[in-house]
Amino acid sequence: MAHATPLIALMTDFGTAGWYAACMKAVILTICPRVRLVDLTHEIPPQDVLAGAFALAAAAPWFPPKTVFACVVDPGVGTARPLIAAQADRQVFVGPDNGVFSLIFQRAKQLSLVRLTNPRYWLAEISATFHGRDIIAPVAAHLACGCPLQRLGVWRTRYHTLKLPPLQRTATTLQGCVLHTDPFGNLITNLPASVMSSAHWQVRYKHRPVRVVSSYAEGRSGQLVALVGSAGYLELAIPNGSAAKRYRAKRGDGVELCPISHDDEE
Amino acid sequence: MAHATPLIALMTDFGTAGWYAACMKAVILTICPRVRLVDLTHEIPPQDVLAGAFALAAAAPWFPPKTVFACVVDPGVGTARPLIAAQADRQVFVGPDNGVFSLIFQRAKQLSLVRLTNPRYWLAEISATFHGRDIIAPVAAHLACGCPLQRLGVWRTRYHTLKLPPLQRTATTLQGCVLHTDPFGNLITNLPASVMSSAHWQVRYKHRPVRVVSSYAEGRSGQLVALVGSAGYLELAIPNGSAAKRYRAKRGDGVELCPISHDDEE
Amino acid sequence: MAHATPLIALMTDFGTAGWYAACMKAVILTICPRVRLVDLTHEIPPQDVLAGAFALAAAAPWFPPKTVFACVVDPGVGTARPLIAAQADRQVFVGPDNGVFSLIFQRAKQLSLVRLTNPRYWLAEISATFHGRDIIAPVAAHLACGCPLQRLGVWRTRYHTLKLPPLQRTATTLQGCVLHTDPFGNLITNLPASVMSSAHWQVRYKHRPVRVVSSYAEGRSGQLVALVGSAGYLELAIPNGSAAKRYRAKRGDGVELCPISHDDEE
Numbered sequence: 001m002a003h004a005t006p007l008i009a010l011m012t013d014f015g016t017a018g019w020y021a022a023c024m025k026a027v028i029l030t031i032c033p034r035v036r037l038v039d040l041t042h043e044i045p046p047q048d049v050l051a052g053a054f055a056l057a058a059a060a061p062w063f064p065p066k067t068v069f070a071c072v073v074d075p076g077v078g079t080a081r082p083l084i085a086a087q088a089d090r091q092v093f094v095g096p097d098n099g100v101f102s103l104i105f106q107r108a109k110q111l112s113l114v115r116l117t118n119p120r121y122w123l124a125e126i127s128a129t130f131h132g133r134d135i136i137a138p139v140a141a142h143l144a145c146g147c148p149l150q151r152l153g154v155w156r157t158r159y160h161t162l163k164l165p166p167l168q169r170t171a172t173t174l175q176g177c178v179l180h181t182d183p184f185g186n187l188i189t190n191l192p193a194s195v196m197s198s199a200h201w202q203v204r205y206k207h208r209p210v211r212v213v214s215s216y217a218e219g220r221s222g223q224l225v226a227l228v229g230s231a232g233y234l235e236l237a238i239p240n241g242s243a244a245k246r247y248r249a250k251r252g253d254g255v256e257l258c259p260i261s262h263d264d265e266e
Numbered sequence: 267m268a269h270a271t272p273l274i275a276l277m278t279d280f281g282t283a284g285w286y287a288a289c290m291k292a293v294i295l296t297i298c299p300r301v302r303l304v305d306l307t308h309e310i311p312p313q314d315v316l317a318g319a320f321a322l323a324a325a326a327p328w329f330p331p332k333t334v335f336a337c338v339v340d341p342g343v344g345t346a347r348p349l350i351a352a353q354a355d356r357q358v359f360v361g362p363d364n365g366v367f368s369l370i371f372q373r374a375k376q377l378s379l380v381r382l383t384n385p386r387y388w389l390a391e392i393s394a395t396f397h398g399r400d401i402i403a404p405v406a407a408h409l410a411c412g413c414p415l416q417r418l419g420v421w422r423t424r425y426h427t428l429k430l431p432p433l434q435r436t437a438t439t440l441q442g443c444v445l446h447t448d449p450f451g452n453l454i455t456n457l458p459a460s461v462m463s464s465a466h467w468q469v470r471y472k473h474r475p476v477r478v479v480s481s482y483a484e485g486r487s488g489q490l491v492a493l494v495g496s497a498g499y500l501e502l503a504i505p506n507g508s509a510a511k512r513y514r515a516k517r518g519d520g521v522e523l524c525p526i527s528h529d530d531e532e
Numbered sequence: 533m534a535h536a537t538p539l540i541a542l543m544t545d546f547g548t549a550g551w552y553a554a555c556m557k558a559v560i561l562t563i564c565p566r567v568r569l570v571d572l573t574h575e576i577p578p579q580d581v582l583a584g585a586f587a588l589a590a591a592a593p594w595f596p597p598k599t600v601f602a603c604v605v606d607p608g609v610g611t612a613r614p615l616i617a618a619q620a621d622r623q624v625f626v627g628p629d630n631g632v633f634s635l636i637f638q639r640a641k642q643l644s645l646v647r648l649t650n651p652r653y654w655l656a657e658i659s660a661t662f663h664g665r666d667i668i669a670p671v672a673a674h675l676a677c678g679c680p681l682q683r684l685g686v687w688r689t690r691y692h693t694l695k696l697p698p699l700q701r702t703a704t705t706l707q708g709c710v711l712h713t714d715p716f717g718n719l720i721t722n723l724p725a726s727v728m729s730s731a732h733w734q735v736r737y738k739h740r741p742v743r744v745v746s747s748y749a750e751g752r753s754g755q756l757v758a759l760v761g762s763a764g765y766l767e768l769a770i771p772n773g774s775a776a777k778r779y780r781a782k783r784g785d786g787v788e789l790c791p792i793s794h795d796d797e798e
Contacts, residue, residue: 005299017575018715019591025570026594033537038291043283059285062292062399064299077772128751129771133594183284219394221344239395240343271565304557309549325551328558328665449550482659487610505661506609
C-alpha cells in the first residue's frame with residue numbers, strides 16, 4: 001500500500017549553488033508527484049563520507065516512520081561500488097554502500113538490504129558521473145510511492161562499515177581521538193557508547209577533565225561537556241557554543257578516558 | 267476547523283550546513299504530515315534578534331492568512347526566558363519572547379498571546395539546548411493542524427519589545443542612527459514612521475541630503491532614497507544596489523532629520 | 533483543466549540570506565495553495581543572465597511536463613524591458629525577456645510566447661524594484677493553477693537571444709572561447725552543437741588535445757573531456773572534478789577546433 005504522505009529527505013555534498021540537488025528533486029517529482037521533499041542538508045563537505053554518516057545518524061531519528069533518505073556522498077561514483085537500498089527499522093535508506101549508512105545500520109534492530117541491480121527502476125540512460133540523479137533519485141521515488149524493496153535488486157547481508165581509527169589502551173587509560181567536527185562545533189570521537197557504559201571514566205581533553213553528562217539538558221551554556229551523541233559515540237560539546245572554535249580542535253586530537261577510583265568519585 | 271493547506275514558515279539562525287533546520291521539519295512533519303513548509307531564511311546572523319525581527323517584519327505580510335511562523339533566534343535557550351505563541355491579526359507566531367516578534371506585534375490590530383506552558387504539545391523529552399526542535403516545532407505543527415492557541419498555555423498580555431537606541435533631539439534637529447544593515451544592503455534606522463509623519467523633514471546621511479520617497483517605486487536605480495520600510499522605520503536604500511556597500515555603512519551611523527522651512531520646500 | 537499537482541521551480545540571483553525568495557513563495561502560495569515549490573537555485577551570480585541561462589538549460593529537461601519555471605535574474609528591473617511567459621514544448625517559463633530563456637527557446641520544437649501586459653494577474657501594487665514578487669510570482673502561480681497563457685498578455689514571436697562572442701575562423705582552425713564556468717567547474721564554450729556535428733574536429737585547450745566524448749558516461753574520473761552539454765554548446769569537463777580549478781580557467785580562454793585529417797583519424 002502506498003503511504004498517505006510519502007516523504008523523501010535528501011542529503012548530498014552538492015551544495016546549493018548548482019542545480020544537481022534540483023535535478024534529483026525533478027526526477028523524484030516526475031515519478032512520484034505527491035511526495036514531500038525535505039533537504040536534510042546539501043552541504044556535507046565534498047566526498048566526506050564520515051561527515052555524511054554522522055549527519056544522517058543525528059537527523060534520521062527525528063523523521064517520521066517510512067521516510068526515505070536519498071543520500072549522495074559518493075566518492076566512488078563511476079566505479080563498481082554497489083548502490084543499496086535498505087529498510088532499517090521503520091525508515092528506508094538509498095545510496096552508495098560506502099559507510100555513509102553504517103551508523104544507522106549498526107544500531108537498527110531490523111535490517112533488510114538489497115543491492116540495486118534492477119534497471120527498471122532507474123532512468124533510461126545512466127551517466128558515469130551522476131548516479132544520484134540517474135539511480136538513487138528514481139529508486140527513492142519508487143520506494144516512496146510504495147514499491148517493495150525486493151523488486152529493486154538482490155538481497156544482501158553485508159554492508160560497508162566506516163573504518164574508524166582504533167582505540168589505544170595503556171595500563172591505566174583508554175585513548176581515543178576526535179573524528180569529526182560537526183557544523184555546530186561539536187567534536188565527535190571514536191569512543192563508542194559501549195565503552196562509556198562499561199565503566200566509570202573520567203574524560204580528559206587537552207589535559208583538562210571534562211564533565212560527563214547524560215544529555216545536553218544537563219549541560220550549562222558555555223561549559224564543555226562530554227556525552228554519548230546521537231551517532232552512538234562520545235561527543236565533546238559546548239551547549240550554545242562551539243567546542244571546535246574554543247579549543248581550536250582538529251581531527252585526531254586525543255581524548256583520554258581514565259577509570260575513576262572509588263576515592264575519586266563524587 | 268483545520269486549514270485546507272496548513273503552512274509553516276521557518277526562520278532561524280541555524281544556517282543550512284547542519285541538520286538543525288531539518289530536525290525541526292522532521293518533527294513538524296511527524297505531527298502534521300500534510301503541512302507545507304517554507305524557509306523564510308535560516309541565515310539570520312547567529313543570535314541577532316534585531317536582524318530576525320526586521321526579516322520577519324519584512325516577509326510576514328506577504329504570506330497567506332493562517333501561516334504559522336516558527337522562529338528560532340534564541341540567545342536565551344536553556345534560561346528561563348518564556349516561549350510564546352501569538353495570533354497577530356490573521357497570522358500565527360511561535361518562538362522566544364525576546365523581541366523577535368515585537369515589530370509584528372506592535373503593528374497588529376488584534377493580538378492574542380499565550381506563554382507556552384502545556385508540555386502535552388511538546389516532544390516527550392526536552393533538551394536544554396534545542397527548544398526549536400523540542401518545543402517550537404511541535405507547537406507550530408499542532409497550531410498548523412488546527413489546535414487552538416489557548417490549549418498551549420496561559421494567556422499573557424505583555425511581551426518583550428526590542429530595545430532600540432533613543433533618538434537625540436537638539437534645538438533644530440532630530441538625530442537617529444542606523445540600527446541594522448539587511449542582507450540587501452538597506453540601512454534600517456531607529457526613526458519610527460510616527461516621527462516621519464509628524465512633520466516635513468529633510469533627511470541627511472553622511473552630510474548629504476537624501477531624497478524621501480513613499481515607496482521604492484519612486485526610487486531610481488542607483489540613487490539613495492529614504493522611505494518608511496516594512497518594519498515601520500525609516501530606511502535608507504539604493505534600489506537595485508547596496509547602500510551599505512556604497513557608503514560603508516555600519517550600525518550606529520548618524521541619520522539626521524531637519525525640519526523643512528516653507529522657504530526650503532519645493 | 534488545472535493540473536493534478538502543479539509544480540513551480542524557482543531560479544533567482546537573490547541568495548538565501550535574505551527574504552526575497554521567501555516573499556516570492558509566499559505570494560505564490562497565497563494564490564495557488566496546493567502548488568509544489570522546488571528551488572532550482574537562488575545562487576545565480578547577481579545579474580549574470582548567461583549563468584542563469586545555462587543553469588536553466590541544464591536543469592529544466594529533468595523536470596516534469598507542465599512545470600512552471602519562475603526566473604528572476606533581471607538586471608533591467610525598473611526599466612522598460614518586457615516580462616514574458618512562454619510555453620516551450622511541455623514546460624512553462626516566466627521571467628524577463630533578457631536572454632535567460634533563449635537557450636531553452638532555441639531548442640524548443642513548439643514555442644508560444646506572450647508579453648505580460650494584463651495586470652489582473654499581478655499584485656495590486658507594483659514596486660519599481662521587485663517584479664519577481666509583484667509580477668513574476670503571481671503570474672507563475674496563476675499558470676500553475678491552470679490559467680491559459682493568452683490571458684496574461686499579448687502574443688509575441690520575437691525574444692531576446694543571448695549575445696555570445698563570435699567564433700574566429702582561420703585558414704585551418706575554428707577558435708571559440710570559454711563563456712562560463714558553472715558551479716561544478718565545467719567550462720561552457722560558445723561552440724554550438726551544430727559546429728561540432730559538421731565535421732570531425734580535434735579539440736585543443738591550453739595547447740593540449742582534449743578527448744571528445746558523446747556523454748559523461750564515456751569519461752573517466754579525473755580526465756578532461758569535451759562534449760556537447762545540455763545547453764547545446766561544447767563543454768570541457770572533468771568527471772568528478774573541477775576543470776576550472778585544475779586549469780585555472782576563466783571566461784575568454786581560447787578553445788580551438790582543428791579538422792582531423794584522414795591520416796590522424798584512428
